Amino acid sequence: MTAALLSVEGVSKRFGGLLAVNDVSFSVAPGELVSIIGPNGAGKTTLFNLLTGQLLPSAGRVRFDGHDITRLSPNRRARLGLGRTFQISQTLTSLTVLENAMVGAFLHHRGLKDAARKAEGALALVGLEHRAGIRAGILTLSERRRLEVARALALEPRIVLLDEVMAGLNPTEVEEIVALVERLNAEGHTFLVIEHNLKVVRRFSRRVIVIERGARLADGTAAEVLDDPRVVEAYIGRQRAA
Structure with missing residues (x-):
């Protein structure tokens, strides 16, 4: 089995009484293209900020290539090989x-x-x-x-974190970005991607992690996860109940 490049171990982040990220664990291997999805406000960008050092966790650890980087600055994490884009340009x-x-x-x-x-x-x-x-x-x-x-x-x-890189784009532009990410991944680049467009996620992600109310709800192939009744409920159920 390939050793993990990025490992997230029981990471939580609390802002006063709000538990924005709740005991999240997962790993990403070299060469993977992994999508993180979840409803608005689920904690996805907060999780990215914990991985890249803009925020420090209240609990848990982040490891990169086997080294504990939980308390390292964003600059030092970038030097080790964590690149990212931001939700706002x-x-x-x-x-x-x-x-x-x-x-x-x-x-x-x-x-x-x-x-x-x-x-x-x-x-x-x-x-x-x-x-x-x-x-x-x-x-x-x-x-x-x-x-x-x-x-x-x-x-x-060594890994690129893309935070809603396709937000605001028209369908043609989305296709161009999808093709770009797929090509870069095929060339060996590792990606962890926050994305809201589930059609896009189903198409290009071999693996999908679902975050709901700060916690990991599901982790598996795109087909497994997107057809999971719990995931459907997270996206649609509350809207129907409103």
Whole structure:
């Protein structure tokens, strides 16, 4: 069995009286593409913030490649190989597309030429090399999403956490991002993805984890999980009851 790259062990996060993440455990192996789904407010982004160091857990541990990283800063976790995008666009609109990607490359490449070369390679991976010299503020939303993926790839990550990278996109743009993630995964990149579009999840995820009210509700193949009556209830049942 392949050793886990990322291991989450009984992680919880409490904000006063609110238990936002409740004793969540799972692992991700190298080369996997795993989706995390759940209703709005289920705790998915809070969980991502615990994995990447924006928040520290109230209980539990996070391990990366066998090392305990629970108390490490986001910068140190990035150096180890955790890259991510954010639910709200973090594009630096006054900089060029290349300069945005270089922000990620500077983590391992201090020289301008080396960082630019790495950033150019990351832009090529997401199909934005022809937009390198333009100001990022004029990009479409779809292009901004791809730029954020490029910036994460420029970090030279061993796993990339994508937080609703397809949010707000039209069906054609969603297809383009799905194809991009599938291609990068086939090339060996490991992904942990928060996604709301269940049709997309069913199509491209070999494995799906469901978070409901901060706790792990299910973990299995897309077919197993999305047809689980508990998952259907989590998404639909409360709406019907309202």
